[in-house]
Amino acid sequence: MAKLTRYTLEEIEAMDREYLTPAIVAGCMHWDPYTINIQAHQDPKSLGFNVIVKGRRVIIPKWSFINFCRGNNVGARA
Numbered sequence: 666m667a668k669l670t671r672y673t674l675e676e677i678e679a680m681d682r683e684y685l686t687p688a689i690v691a692g693c694m695h696w697d698p699y700t701i702n703i704q705a706h707q708d709p710k711s712l713g714f715n716v717i718v719k720g721r722r723v724i725i726p727k728w729s730f731i732n733f734c735r736g737n738n739v740g741a742r743a
Contacts, residue, residue: 669698674734677727684717684724693734 672692677685687701705716705723714733717724 671695674731678731680727683727685727685730687723687725690725690730 669688670692672689674693677689677693680689687698687705690696691698691701701712702721702723704712705718709716709718715726715729717726
C-alpha cells in the first residue's frame with residue numbers, strides 16, 4: 666500500500682488547481698481515498714462537500730472542500 670501524503674488545509678488552498686483528487690482530500694482528512702471513491706459513487710451528499718463522478722473517476726472542487734472544512738455549507742468559493 667502506498668504511503669498517503671498528508672496535507673494541511675492551507676497547503677490545499679495554495680495549490681494551483683481547481684479540482685482535488687480523493688487522495689489529496691484523504692491526506693488532509695486522515696481518511697482512506699478508496700472510501701471517498703466508494704462514498705462518492707454510492708451516496709455523494711453524505712460526504713458533505715461536492716464531488717463530480719464521471720465513470721470510475723471522482724474529482725472534488727477545491728473550494729467546496731475548503732468551505733466544508735471551515736464549516737461553511739456553501740459549495741462555491743466565498
